[in-house]
Amino acid sequence: MSTIEVKVPDIGDFSSVEVIEILVAVGDSINADQSLITLESDKAAMEIPSSAAGVVKAIKVKVGDKVAKDSVILLLDTTAAQTSASASEKPVTPPVPQKTVAEAKPAAPAAQIPALQPVTQSRPSPTANIDPVFFSQAHASPSVRKFARELGVDLGKVTATGNKGRILQEDVQQFVKKMLSQPAAVAGGASVLGVEPMPVIDFSQWGSVEIKPLTKINKLTGKFLHRNWVNIPHITQFDEADITDLEAFRVDANNEYKDRGIKFTMLAFIVKAIVTALKKYPRFNSSLDSGGENLVMKNYYHVGIAVDTPDGLVVPVIRDVDKKGLVDLVIEMKEISLKARDKKLKPSDMQGGCISISSLGGIGGTKFTPIVNAPEVAILGVSRAEIKPVWNGKEFTPRLMLPLSLSYDHRVIDGADGARFTTYLSHLLADARRLLM
Numbered sequence: 001m002s003t004i005e006v007k008v009p010d011i012g013d014f015s016s017v018e019v020i021e022i023l024v025a026v027g028d029s030i031n032a033d034q035s036l037i038t039l040e041s042d043k044a045a046m047e048i049p050s051s052a053a054g055v056v057k058a059i060k061v062k063v064g065d066k067v068a069k070d071s072v073i074l075l076l077d078t079t080a081a082q083t084s085a086s087a088s089e090k091p092v093t094p095p096v097p098q099k100t101v102a103e104a105k106p107a108a109p110a111a112q113i114p115a116l117q118p119v120t121q122s123r124p125s126p127t128a129n130i131d132p133v134f135f136s137q138a139h140a141s142p143s144v145r146k147f148a149r150e151l152g153v154d155l156g157k158v159t160a161t162g163n164k165g166r167i168l169q170e171d172v173q174q175f176v177k178k179m180l181s182q183p184a185a186v187a188g189g190a191s192v193l194g195v196e197p198m199p200v201i202d203f204s205q206w207g208s209v210e211i212k213p214l215t216k217i218n219k220l221t222g223k224f225l226h227r228n229w230v231n232i233p234h235i236t237q238f239d240e241a242d243i244t245d246l247e248a249f250r251v252d253a254n255n256e257y258k259d260r261g262i263k264f265t266m267l268a269f270i271v272k273a274i275v276t277a278l279k280k281y282p283r284f285n286s287s288l289d290s291g292g293e294n295l296v297m298k299n300y301y302h303v304g305i306a307v308d309t310p311d312g313l314v315v316p317v318i319r320d321v322d323k324k325g326l327v328d329l330v331i332e333m334k335e336i337s338l339k340a341r342d343k344k345l346k347p348s349d350m351q352g353g354c355i356s357i358s359s360l361g362g363i364g365g366t367k368f369t370p371i372v373n374a375p376e377v378a379i380l381g382v383s384r385a386e387i388k389p390v391w392n393g394k395e396f397t398p399r400l401m402l403p404l405s406l407s408y409d410h411r412v413i414d415g416a417d418g419a420r421f422t423t424y425l426s427h428l429l430a431d432a433r434r435l436l437m
């Protein structure tokens with residue numbers, strides 16, 4: 001038996017170069033010239049070939065080590081290789097993979113897929129985690145490995161077209177192109193580039209299920225909400241308005257207008273107040289232009305109201321709120337919510353809003369984070385008012401507090417302005433006389 005030390009050859013000007021990959025394992029039969037390790041300096045990556053054929057007895061370096069000329073890489077039993085090849089004629093691991101590693105790789109055992117997350121189809125991501133074993137065994141030049149690493153491509157999944165199954169840079173590019181062009185098999189539709197798609201799940205494996213198609217409105221709103229959620233950097237500012245006095249006024253007004261069949265809702269006051277706040281903080285009454293370079297400042301005041309219908313959420317718009325009195329607003333709001341629930345809204349009834357209000361106060365809840373209804377830049381969420389003890393400087397007094405949740409587009413509105421807007425809105429609602437000013 002003859003054991004030799006395989007050393008780093010003369011690698012030019014490099015005196016201390018990092019080992020980034022070990023390409024063989026103890027027990028591997030290797031050929032002369034087979035790549036053993038990959039070194040990477042600031043300037044280049046290089047594979048170091050074996051000086052002889054044999055069986056690897058021990059590896060003397062590890063990933064992260066710094067090596068130079070004559071550093072020992074491994075111990076090689078040079079007789080064992082010849083003996084095993086000639087005597088037993090067992091196929092040894094080919095020094096250079098003749099197929100792509102993906103083809104050579106045994107099928108992944110089912111146990112590798114978590115039992116509770118059966119993924120029947122999902123788009124493989126080019127940036128999926130790289131399998132270090134198959135990446136290191138893939139037959140590719142250092143520059144191609146570097147290129148693949150930068151793109152996050154697992155070389156083990158790339159089909160090679162080069163000589164003797166070598167993976168070329170074009171193969172990596174082709175792989176990325178293919179991944180990007182594959183339709184996303186995502187529950188619920190579109191996926192975000194670079195984000196792992198949602199798995200497709202067979203729920204019937206855990207019990208009986210039935211399929212209910214989404215309504216047309218569900219599908220449309222789902223698309224818009226997803227688009228807005230993904231495109232807009234959202235912040236939600238919470239506040240509470242003391243509406244004790246406003247509620248007393250509302251009850252009086254309702255008694256007064258009872259004979260005319262008019263019922264003032266808290267929402268009508270909020271619509272009026274929000275327009276006064278838009279006038280004070282005009283940036284909330286703007287939209288980003290399509291290039292994202294300019295703000296389109298609006299000189300009109302149209303407010304969208306989210307209406308819950310059996311078929312889903314719709315947001316009709318009340319136009320020119322600043323030119324309308326409370327009675328007109330109350331009548332119009334009643335009409336549009338009836339129209340919405342009777343499916344009589346036209347597309348134009350839902351366009352041109354400056355800001356939207358989503359009121360869940362009639363249902364319950366303390367706070368929520370509504371999604372901005374682009375191209376608007378803010379949306380006000382209103383939750384259920386509650387009597388709370390409020391400190392007036394001397395004592396706690398029972399006050400009716402209305403929770404407000406203002407979500408806004410942080411590209412257009414700064415946090416300080418978000419807080420100013422809700423503070424001002426709360427002042428307006430606390431003293432409705434300010435709405436006249």
Ligand code: CAO
Nearest residue numbers: 265266267306307308337358359360361362370383384385
């Ligand atoms: N606090 C306490 N009570 C409230 C309240 C609040 N903030 N807002 C409404 N209420 C009360 C009302 O006074 C009314 O009580 P009475 O019948 O005793 O007078 C009751 O709750 C029902 O009000 P309402 O919700 O029907 O009426 P509204 O004017 O407040 O709202 C509308 C109208 C169209 C906004 C509402 O019906 C609706 O559809 N809300 C849901 C909106 C939605 O789905 N948003 C989610 C979008 S985010 O995904």
